[in-house]
Amino acid sequence: MTQKQLHLNAFLMEAGHHEASWRLPDTDPGAALDLQHYVRLAQIAEAAKFDSIFLADGSVTMGTGEFRASGQFEPLTILTAVAAATERIGLIATASTTYNEPYALARRLASVDHVSKGRAAWNIVTSATQEEAANFSLAERPLQATRYERADEFLEVAKKLWDSWGDGHFLGDKERGRWGDPTQLRAIDHVGRHFRVAGPLNVPRPVQGYPLLVQAGASEQGKAFAAKHAEAIFVAHQTLEQAQAFYADIKARVVAEGRNPDHVLVLPGLVPIIGGTEADATAKAQQLEDLRIPEYGLRQLAMFLDIDEATIDLDAPLPREIVEQEVREGFDSRARLVIDLAQREKLTVRQLLSRLGGGRGHNVVIGTPEQIADQMETWFTQGAADGFNVMGASLPSGLETFVQTVVPILRERGLFRSEYAGATLREHYGLPRPVNQFEIEVAGV
Amino acid sequence: MSNRQLSLNAFLHDTGHHEASWRHPDSPVERAHDINFYIELAQKAEAAKLDGVFFADVPGLWAATPYRPTAHLEPITRLAAIAARTERIGLIATASTTFYEPYNLARLFSSLDILSGGRAGWNIVTTQSDAVARNFSLKEIPSAEERYVRAQEFIDVVTKLWDSWEDDAILADRGSGHYFDPDKVHAINHVGRHYQVEGALAAPRSPQGRPVYVQAGSSNDGRVLAARNAEAIFTAHQTLGDAKAFYDDIKTRAQKFGRNPDHVKILPGLSPFLGDTEAEAKELQEYVNSLTVPAYGLGQLEGFAGISLRHLDLDEVVPLELFAGSGDVLDNNRSRVQVVANIVERDRPTLRQLLHRLAGARGHNVVAGTPMQVADLISDWFHGGAADGFNVMPPLYPQLLDKFTEQVVPILQERGIFRTEYAGSTLREHYGLPRPNSIYSDAAGQAAAVTTA
Numbered sequence: 001m002t003q004k005q006l007h008l009n010a011f012l013m014e015a016g017h018h019e020a021s022w023r024l025p026d027t028d029p030g031a032a033l034d035l036q037h038y039v040r041l042a043q044i045a046e047a048a049k050f051d052s053i054f055l056a057d058g059s060v061t062m063g064t065g066e067f068r069a070s071g072q073f074e075p076l077t078i079l080t081a082v083a084a085a086t087e088r089i090g091l092i093a094t095a096s097t098t099y100n101e102p103y104a105l106a107r108r109l110a111s112v113d114h115v116s117k118g119r120a121a122w123n124i125v126t127s128a129t130q131e132e133a134a135n136f137s138l139a140e141r142p143l144q145a146t147r148y149e150r151a152d153e154f155l156e157v158a159k160k161l162w163d164s165w166g167d168g169h170f171l172g173d174k175e176r177g178r179w180g181d182p183t184q185l186r187a188i189d190h191v192g193r194h195f196r197v198a199g200p201l202n203v204p205r206p207v208q209g210y211p212l213l214v215q216a217g218a219s220e221q222g223k224a225f226a227a228k229h230a231e232a233i234f235v236a237h238q239t240l241e242q243a244q245a246f247y248a249d250i251k252a253r254v255v256a257e258g259r260n261p262d263h264v265l266v267l268p269g270l271v272p273i274i275g276g277t278e279a280d281a282t283a284k285a286q287q288l289e290d291l292r293i294p295e296y297g298l299r300q301l302a303m304f305l306d307i308d309e310a311t312i313d314l315d316a317p318l319p320r321e322i323v324e325q326e327v328r329e330g331f332d333s334r335a336r337l338v339i340d341l342a343q344r345e346k347l348t349v350r351q352l353l354s355r356l357g358g359g360r361g362h363n364v365v366i367g368t369p370e371q372i373a374d375q376m377e378t379w380f381t382q383g384a385a386d387g388f389n390v391m392g393a394s395l396p397s398g399l400e401t402f403v404q405t406v407v408p409i410l411r412e413r414g415l416f417r418s419e420y421a422g423a424t425l426r427e428h429y430g431l432p433r434p435v436n437q438f439e440i441e442v443a444g445v
Numbered sequence: 446m447s448n449r450q451l452s453l454n455a456f457l458h459d460t461g462h463h464e465a466s467w468r469h470p471d472s473p474v475e476r477a478h479d480i481n482f483y484i485e486l487a488q489k490a491e492a493a494k495l496d497g498v499f500f501a502d503v504p505g506l507w508a509a510t511p512y513r514p515t516a517h518l519e520p521i522t523r524l525a526a527i528a529a530r531t532e533r534i535g536l537i538a539t540a541s542t543t544f545y546e547p548y549n550l551a552r553l554f555s556s557l558d559i560l561s562g563g564r565a566g567w568n569i570v571t572t573q574s575d576a577v578a579r580n581f582s583l584k585e586i587p588s589a590e591e592r593y594v595r596a597q598e599f600i601d602v603v604t605k606l607w608d609s610w611e612d613d614a615i616l617a618d619r620g621s622g623h624y625f626d627p628d629k630v631h632a633i634n635h636v637g638r639h640y641q642v643e644g645a646l647a648a649p650r651s652p653q654g655r656p657v658y659v660q661a662g663s664s665n666d667g668r669v670l671a672a673r674n675a676e677a678i679f680t681a682h683q684t685l686g687d688a689k690a691f692y693d694d695i696k697t698r699a700q701k702f703g704r705n706p707d708h709v710k711i712l713p714g715l716s717p718f719l720g721d722t723e724a725e726a727k728e729l730q731e732y733v734n735s736l737t738v739p740a741y742g743l744g745q746l747e748g749f750a751g752i753s754l755r756h757l758d759l760d761e762v763v764p765l766e767l768f769a770g771s772g773d774v775l776d777n778n779r780s781r782v783q784v785v786a787n788i789v790e791r792d793r794p795t796l797r798q799l800l801h802r803l804a805g806a807r808g809h810n811v812v813a814g815t816p817m818q819v820a821d822l823i824s825d826w827f828h829g830g831a832a833d834g835f836n837v838m839p840p841l842y843p844q845l846l847d848k849f850t851e852q853v854v855p856i857l858q859e860r861g862i863f864r865t866e867y868a869g870s871t872l873r874e875h876y877g878l879p880r881p882n883s884i885y886s887d888a889a890g891q892a893a894a895v896t897t898a
Contacts, residue, residue, distance in 0.1 A: 020622070022617070022619070022624065023619045023622060025619075029617035029619060029624070030615075030617060033559050033648065033649065035528075035529065035559075035560040039529070058647070059548055059549070059552070059647060060647055061630065061644075061645045061646065065627070066624055066625050066626065066627045067622050067623065067624060068624055069617075069624050070624065070630075070647075071610070071615075071648040071649040072647060072648060073556045073559065073560065074552045074553055074555075074556040074647075076522065077521060077522070077525045077553055077556040077557060077560065078525070078556060078560060080522050080525035080526050080529075081525045081526060081528055081529040081560050082529070083526060083529075084480070084484070084525075084526040084527075084529035084530050085529050085530075099546065099548075099549065100546075100549065101544065101581055101582075103504060103505075103580040103581060104504060104519075104544065104545070104581075107504065107519050108519045108521075108522055110518075111518040111519040111522040111523070112522055114478055114480070114518055115518065115522060115523070115526045131643070134641075134642075134643035135548040135642055135644065136546055136548060136642075137546075137640050137641045137642065138641075139641075165516075170475075171511075174467070174468045174469075174470070174472070174474065177465075177468060177512060177736070178511050178512070179467060179474070179510075179511060179512060179513055179514055179515070180510075180511050180514075180515060181511065182510075182511045185506075194582075195582050196579070196582045196583075197579075197580055197581075197582065198576070198579035198580055199580065200506060201506075202503075202504070202505055202506045202507070202515065202516065202517050203478075203516055203517065204478065204516050291622070293622045
C-alpha cells in the first residue's frame with residue numbers, strides 16, 4: 001500500500017502552548033529550563049514515530065511580561081543534548097539570519113547534523129522586533145526587505161559552505177599518511193552584498209547534505225523566500241479555506257521556482273484540546289481559560305499588532321484604524337490573521353484574547369480524539385496540509401494524550417506510519433539529499 | 446597541613462594531541478568526528494574525577510592539510526551532547542570575542558550551564574588569523590591591541606547579561622500567575638565603543654551565576670586580560686623555571702586588579718607518553734614521531750613563525766640566527782614563537798628533532814616516562830609554585846588518557862593532592878572558585894558594575 005502519509009512535528013514550548021499552562025496543577029513551572037523535560041517530550045514523540053520536534057526562538061527576553069515563563073534555552077544547544085538521548089526523531093531549531101554570521105551558524109548546524117547522525121533542521125527566521133535589534137548594537141531594526149535580502153544571501157553562503165567538503169573527503173589512509181583528500185575540499189570565495197566568506201567550512205558535509213530547511217511566516221516576502229528555499233513550512237490558519245488557499249499558493253510558487261512541489265511540506269499548527277467526550281474537552285479548555293491573565297494576552301496582542309496596548313479597549317472590537325490599515329513595516333502575517341479572526345467572528349478584544357490564549361493564532365481544536373483526527377484527515381485530504389505542527393496546550397500531558405488517543409486513529413486510517421522507514425529527518429519527510437553544487441559544476445564541465 | 450588540591454583537565458583533541466596520532470595502528474581514526482568517541486572520553490575523565498574536559502577552537506579550517514584530521518565540530522555543540530551523557534565533569538569550550546556577538550555567546554554558555562547543571566566554562570580567545578577573518582566578511586584580522594580592547598568590552602557585556610536576572614527573579618507562583626519578578630530582571634543598557642546591548646538575557650541566571658572564565662595565551666595583552674578576568678588559565682611551558690615565572694607574574698597581576706590570586710588557577714599543558722618503563726615510554730614517543738609527515742610540521746612552523754625553513758636539511762642543526770628576531774615572550778602574537786626559540790637556543794635540535802618536539806603538542810610540554818615519573822613532575826610543579834593543576838593533553842586518544850587516569854591519577858590521590866570523589870557538582874566547585882553574586886543584586890554592586898563599562 002502506498003497511500004500518502006501525513007507528517008507530524010511536535011512543536012515544544014515549556015509547560016505548553018497555552019499561555020496559562022504553567023499554572024495547571026499537573027505541569028512543572030520550571031519546565032522551560034529543564035533538560036529532562038525536553039528529553040521526555042522528545043522520547044514521547046519518538047516512541048509515537050513523529051517526524052520531528054521543534055523549538056521556536058527569539059534573541060530577547062520575551063517582552064510580554066511577568067505572567068509567563070520567559071527564559072528559555074538556545075534551541076540548537078538544547079536540541080543537541082536531546083540528540084544524545086534519542087535515536088531517530090528530527091530536531092528543528094530556530095535561528096536568525098539577521099543576528100548570526102553564516103560561517104558560524106552553518107558550522108553549528110552541520111555540527112548538530114553530525115552529532116545527531118542526520119536529524120538536524122533549521123527553521124530560518126529573520127527576526128522582526130525592535131527588542132532584538134537592541135541586543136545586537138543596532139539603533140533601528142533592519143527593514144523587512146533588507147532582512148530577507150540578507151537571508152537569501154545567507155542561505156546561498158550556507159549552502160556553499162555545506163558543499164565545500166565533498167562527500168568522499170575522508171581517506172584515513174594510515175599507511176600513506178593521507179587523512180583526507182585535498183581535492184575534495186573547496187574554498188567558496190563568496191563575495192556578495194552582505195557577506196564575503198572565503199571558506200571552506202571546518203566541518204565535513206552534513207550527513208543530510210544540508211540540514212532540512214524550514215520556514216515559518218506567511219508574509220509576501222516570507223512566502224517568496226519559502227518557495228525558493230524551504231522544504232517544510234510552519235504556518236498558522238484558522239479555517240480550512242484559508243489553509244487551502246495558502247497551500248495552493250505556496251505550491252504554485254514552488255513550481256514557479258522550478259522546484260518539485262512534493263518536496264515542500266506545508267504543516268499548519270494544531271492545538272488539540274482532547275477529551276473523552278466533547279464535554280470533557282470543553283471543560284479542559286475552560287480550566288485553561290480560567291487561568292489566563294488578561295494583561296499577558298493584551299501585551300502579546302499589542303506586540304503582534306505593533307501598537308501601544310494602552311490604546312485598546314477590552315470590551316470593544318479592535319479599533320477601526322488597526323483593522324483597516326495596509327500591510328506595513330513590523331506588521332506581519334500573524335497580525336493579519338488576528339485581525340481577520342476578530343472581524344470574521346465579530347469578537348471583542350476580550351473574546352479575541354481568549355481565542356488566542358491557546359496557540360497565539362494557531363488553530364485550537366477542542367474535541368474527542370475522533371473529531372480531531374477527522375479534522376486532520378479533512379485538511380490532509382482536501383489540499384490544506386501535508387501534515388501538522390502539533391502544539392500541546394499543556395506539556396507533557398497534551399502531547400501524551402494526542403499520542404495515546406489520536407495517533408492510533410490516524411494509523412488505523414492508514415494516514416500515519418507505525419515505524420520509521422529511514423534514519424534521517426530527510427528520510428522521515430520523504431525529501432531527497434541535496435546534490436553537492438560543486439560536483440554539479442564538475443559534471444557540467 | 447595545606448589541603449591544596451590539583452585541578453586536572455582533559456584537553457580533548459581528535460585522536461590525540463600528537464599530529465601523527467591518527468596513524469598509530471590502534472588509533473580509531475574513523476571516529477574522529479563521531480560524537481560518541483568524545484562522550485566516551487568524557488565519561489572516562491569523569492570516572493577519574495577530573496575537573497573538566499576542554500575543546501580548543503578556531504572558526505575556520507586549522508590547516509587545509511591532507512596529513513591530519515582537520516574537521517572540528519563546533520565545541521559548544523559537542524559539549525551539549527556530552528553534557529547529556531555525563532553528570533559531574535566540567536565542560537569548557539573555546540569561543541572567540543572577535544567573531545561572536547556578545548548576546549549570542551552569552552546565551553550559548555548560559556544554555557550549556559543550565560542544561561548541564563552548572564558545568565560550563567568559556568575559554569576566551571580573540572583569534573589571530575587572517576584566514577578566519579576572511580570567513581567573517583573581514584579582509585584581515587584586527588590588530589592584537591584592537592582585539593583585546595574589544596575582548597574586554599565583550600566580557601563586560603557578557604557578564605552583565607549573565608547577571609541580568611537576579612538569582613531569585615523567578616517566582617513561578619501558580620496562584621497569583623506571576624512567573625517572575627520584573628524588578629529583578631534588568632535591562633543592562635550597555636553603551637560602549639564596540640557594543641550597544643539592551644538586555645536582559647533570554648534566560649534566567651545559570652547555576653554557576655556565570656560560567657567559569659578561562660583564558661589561554663601568554664602575550665602581554667593576554668596576561669592583562671587573564672589577570673583581570675580569568676579564573677583558570679591554560680598555558681604552555683617547557684620548563685619549571687619558565688612556568689614559575691609565568692605563575693608569579695599572573696598571580697601578582699591578579700592581585701593588582703584587587704583579585705584573590707587563589708581564584709586564578711594556572712594550568713600548564715602536559716602531554717605525557719606513558720610506559721611501564723621509561724624506555725618503553727620513549728620508544729612509543731619515538732615511534733609516533735616517526736609517523737609524522739615532515740611537510741606538515743614544516744608548513745605549520747613556517748606559518749606561525751613567519752620564516753622559511755625549506756632550505757635546511759632535516760638532519761641539520763637549526764641555526765640560532767633563524768629565531769634571533771623572535772622578540773620578547775610578552776609580545777602580542779609572538780608568545781608561541783618564543784617557546785620555539787627557547788627550544789632552539791637551549792637544546793640545539795636538528796630540524797627533524799625540532800619538528801618532532803612540536804609534533805607532540807604544538808609547543809606544550811611533552812614528556813615520556815613511567816606513571817611515577819609523570820606524577821613526580823606534576824607534584825614538583827604543583828609544589829614548586831609553577832602550577833595549580835594541569836591541562837592534560839594525551840598524545841594518543843583513548844589509550845594514553847586511559848593510562849593517565851588508571852595509573853597516574855591513583856598516585857596523585859595517594860599523595861593526597863587529587864580528589865577521590867567530587868566534593869561538589871559544578872565546575873566552580875571542582876576548581877574551588879566562588880559563585881559570583883549578580884552585579885544587580887545590590888545597589889553598591891550595581892554602581893561598581895556601571896563604571897566598568
